[in-house]
Amino acid sequence: MCQHFNDNGSLNVQEIPRDLPTNVKPTDYQISFNVDETKFTFKGETVVEFDVLEPFTKELNYIELNTCELYDVSAKLLLPTEEEAKSIEEFTKFQKTRFTFAEESLLSLKKGDKVKLLINYGGYLNDKMCGFYRSKYEDENGDIKYQFVTQFEATDARKAFPCYDHPSIKSDFTVKMESIKDFVHISNMASNSETIIGDRKVTTFNTLPKHSTYLVAFCVGDFVPVKSQYEYRIPVTTWTVKGAEKRSQYSADFTSKCLEFYENLFDIPFPFNKVDSILCKEFSAGAMENSGMITYREGALLLDPEQHTIAELQRVSEVIAHEVAHQWFGNLVTMSDWTDLWLNESGATFWSWFCCNNFYPEWNVWESFITDSLANAFALDSLRSSHAIQNDSCEPDEINQIFDAISYAKGGSLLRMMKTWLGEKDFVAGVSSYLKEFAWQNATTADLWNHLEKISGKPVTESMSIWTKNVGHPMVTIEEVATTETEITLKLTQNRFLKTADVKPEEDQIIYPIVLFYKTEANAVEGSFENSYVFDTRDTTLTLPISAAKDFYKLNGNQSGFFVTKYPESRYEKLAKQSSLMTDDDKAGLIGEMNSLCAAGAIKTSTFLNLIVNWKSESSPAIWNQMLVALGSIKKAWFFEDEETLNKLKTITAKLAAEKLDELDWEIKESDSFNLKELKVSLFSSAVNNGNEKYTKLSLDLFHKYLEDETVINPLYRDTMFTAVALNGDVNDYDAVFKIYRKNDSRKLVALRTFTRFESKELVDKTFKLIDEKIILPQDIYIALSMIGTRQAGTYILWDWLKTNWAQILLDFPPSLNMLSYIVRICTAGFTQFKQYDDVKSFFAEKECNGFDMALAQSLDSITTKAKWVQRDGSDLIEYLSQL
Incomplete structure (x- = not known):
């Protein structure tokens, strides 16, 4: 100065x-x-x-x-x-x-x-x-x-x-x-x-x-060049390191395909005469969209053509599609200020899913969008410490902090909502018009709204500005006020939704224009919505056609809108038995919002668990993933409660997963569909993570054979096999996995996630030594810390490490880097009790928190949510578990 x-x-x-x-x-x-x-x-x-x-x-x-x-x-x-x-x-x-x-x-x-x-x-x-x-x-x-x-x-x-x-x-x-x-x-x-x-x-x-x-x-x-083998009008190259050429071919080819797809979709050619993708061995983010020279960390770029998992294929494809989308959203048309960051990041997020759906329709991308992007958006936006999509101002120490689920996932979810509301044709045409007018210039959110409104003829600016300029989202509470043989009348009320269940009057002033893409028996499993209703008052009534025989309706069809629906308690009992009347999108969305509602005390946890148990025959991997994630969120809330309750939750999860896997036959066959393969992988992983004896023993046996012969295991089960070793292995297994990590091949990340998860103090100390010596690279510290924190003892170890080493952490990861926010969140958000909340708050009370204050506030909100949940629903959960 x-x-x-x-x-x-x-x-x-x-x-x-x-x-x-x-x-x-x-x-x-x-x-x-x-x-x-x-x-x-x-x-x-x-x-x-x-x-x-x-x-x-x-x-x-x-x-x-x-x-x-x-x-x-x-x-x-x-x-x-x-x-x-x-x-x-x-x-x-x-x-x-x-x-x-x-x-x-x-x-x-x-x-x-x-x-x-x-x-x-x-x-x-x-x-x-x-x-x-x-x-x-x-x-x-x-x-x-x-x-x-x-x-x-x-x-x-x-x-x-x-x-x-x-x-x-x-x-x-x-x-x-x-x-x-x-x-x-x-x-x-x-x-x-x-x-x-x-x-x-x-x-x-x-x-x-x-x-x-x-x-x-x-x-x-x-750098070593790997040229795209897909014919495209300009050169596309992945620049990699020696020895990684084979794993770099997919990125070169898929980048070419994405460029061609976006060009055709928006009718705007990529403006330069080459695109390079660069493998950066140390990289703080996942990737960066620099025009014509996109940079990536290893796990977001390289893909072993023979040994990759489903998750790796989807991850690499989505990241590449995201960064290529940025060539239009951010690079050709750039936000005028960081306050409109969402124009870049939500645009790239939404269109990357859209692009992957084109190349991989068998993935059922929009189901995964609900369980991934939409779920992440709801998770953060249901906390008081969330922020608006459009920020009024953005100080330098706030910029890196808003690269989060609001700027990416909530904005992407609103774009998906608009696609449903405006229709895909008008939506794409409006976005293309916006890109063409502002090419090589800066733009604002209002500019995008103007083009979408002009093309569609709908009041986009008036409606969408409310969604992007205000923090949070609504909960629509339904009261069934009248029923006849042919129709049902509902009273709908909207209020701000917070998982902490303590909304203040001044926080509940916004009335959102909610488009209800409602479903009844007549259009239960259709993908389009002729039935829609704009709900833009505090409360309203809505009458729907319904029959006594089926007695079915769902307010947020295909989970297209960005709001949470609270049905009457008796309606959840009916929905639990009406799976056949809903699309997989509907079911995945219902599970997600019920998870949020029971966390906030709007419905009982037992009501939610009852639905999951009733849906154990489902066959969609997205629905099973959502159910398993939901069960995991309950376990996280009860993480520091009595061991008997936690063990019962694990037993239920393991039993549900193992029984379904037994029914399917765990071995993956060439004739299995993509969805079936993905489902088997998810179930196998959950069974092992929750201690199922049969599948744990199978995984451990396979691992020790795998050390001698890598062909004994289907690569899709590789990660689960390593997980079993992390949960049950000894020091010799730790050393064997670490040896794989040091080979720097396609198994490096799964090896890192494995040896850092071993529980014994001796091995945790060894892991921290590897962090200190930077053998575990600084870019990967969040992976190591996350794995250490998967168990009770590890959560305390992380917190002690953070407090003891705070001065050095600040030197290694200064507040101007978003890595510090990750570290603070990982080392604090695992707590679940009020006394732990007080400890965290006390430690940071005298600290300068610029650069990570949002992450800290989100952790504290998360702890509060879990503590209130346990306090409120502890006896309800114990009673329900005792009946199983």
Whole structure:
């Protein structure tokens, strides 16, 4: 922080504005980098050309740029005259540097003139997975190597070059890179020229037009190309490491397919002449959508063509489809500010599911959307510590925290709701129109609404703005007020829903325009909805056709709307026996909302368990996954209660899963459908995780045979087999799994999830030593911590570790990185009791929580929810379990 003192030495408190001046706007950057791969530093040169929007003044007689962790900074004007900087002041707190020149140099400039500034500086190739950083890995021979890659989103371009580091400022970028000649150089655009000078290589890339700084990207290292084998009009390449070529082919091919799909869907060609996917061995996020140069962590990019699991195939496919969608949503059309982040992330989330549904219809993608994205959105949005999709403001330490289930999943769920409301044809046409108008520009949420409203003729702006500008979602409570032989009259009331069940009057002021895509017997299993009703008052009445014979209705057909429905208690008993009258989407959605309702005390836990037991004959993997997740949420709430109750919950879960698996025959056959394979995998995993003796013994036997011969197990059961070892193995098994982890092959992540889950103190201590020594990479720390916390003792161990090592954790994972939020959440959210809540709150009471305060608040809300649930429903659950 630059401080200014009076002549007498006293501090002159001068108000320094956080934001950069708006009287100029950068239009062109020429940025050059010379990498020192041994000292982990680089020399940089940046030439920025500005348009003068308003004249300089005596008070504003300087140029400022965002900078962070740059050193030896020097600067001079190139236009309107050549002149060295009179002074250079760094304001560290606000991550910016001020360049001041002689008064006459800038004061003479008029609106419309140009300014050009040259800055030279040094920078660090840090190990924090942000900015221009070093990514460490072991090659095939076990030798330590480094890649040098970029991760600029949200505000870390300033760690590589001085800039206006904000999404609303689009400019042209020309990148030049120098390194040792053996390294490969890659950037957003294709190479324009490449020369070898002695032992150095210099590459200049074509100009990247009209982009925000966070999307600029480049990398240097020992990359190996894997070309797409799918015919597409431009080159598509996955750049990987030696030895991983075979596992990189799928990503190259599927990227090409996704590019072609989106081009055809939106009638907008991808604008550049190549797309590269980069394997980053150390990477803080899952992937990053940089235009033409998408970066990925290993688990989101590589896929073994012969040994992958279903989950791995779906994960890699969805991430690739997401990042390719960003080439239109975020890159071609960019949000005007981080407050509208959802335009990027929800757009990419929704369309990635849409894209995967095109290529893999057998996945029943929209069922999985309900159990994945929709469920994640509800989980966070049902907490008081949630936030609106559109944020009124976004301070620097808040930006990384809003990359969460609201900006991704809730927004994606609202897009799915609109697709149902507007119809797919008008919805796609409206989105395409929006993309075309704002290509190469910045846009707001209102811009998207305007195009959807214009195409569909429906009041999109009026309706959807309420959903995106307000935090939370409603619960619709149904009262059955009158019934005849042919119809039923319902009274509907909407209120804010919180799992903590303590909504305050001031939090319950919003009336949502809810589109009720209701179902009756006549359209029970249809996918389209001619029956819909807009519910935009506090309460209303609705009369539905119904027969005494079937007596069926469902208010939120296919779980298309973003609200929770609370039926009368007697209606749940009927729905539990009306599975045949609902689609799988309906059933998955009903399970999810009942889970939320019993957590909030709106229905009894026994009512929910009764429905699950009644649906044990279901055959959809999505429905079973939702039921097993729901049972898991009950176990998590009772995690620190009496052992007998917890064991009964585990026994019920294991019994349900094992009996269904016995019925199906656990062995996977070539003739099994995709759904049947997925169901068997899910049931097998649940049976083992919950201690079923038969399937645990089978898994352990297979594992020890697997160590000698990897072909003894169907790869789809690989993860379950490893889980059984984690839950029941000894130190020799730990060492065997760790040995697999060190091979760095396709089993690395499952091995990591396994040896970090072993329970004995000796082995947990060993795992923490591996974290300290960074053998478990910092990018994967959240995996290790999550596994340690799967058992009671592990939850306390995590909390003690966090408290004891807090100072070092802050150094390793500074608040500006979202990794710290993950760590705080993982180490606190597993608690379930009020006394544990008090302990967590007390520890952080005197801490500076900027950068992770939202995660902490969400953990505390989660603990409160579980504590109230147990307090309220403890006797109800015990009574129900005693009857089974």
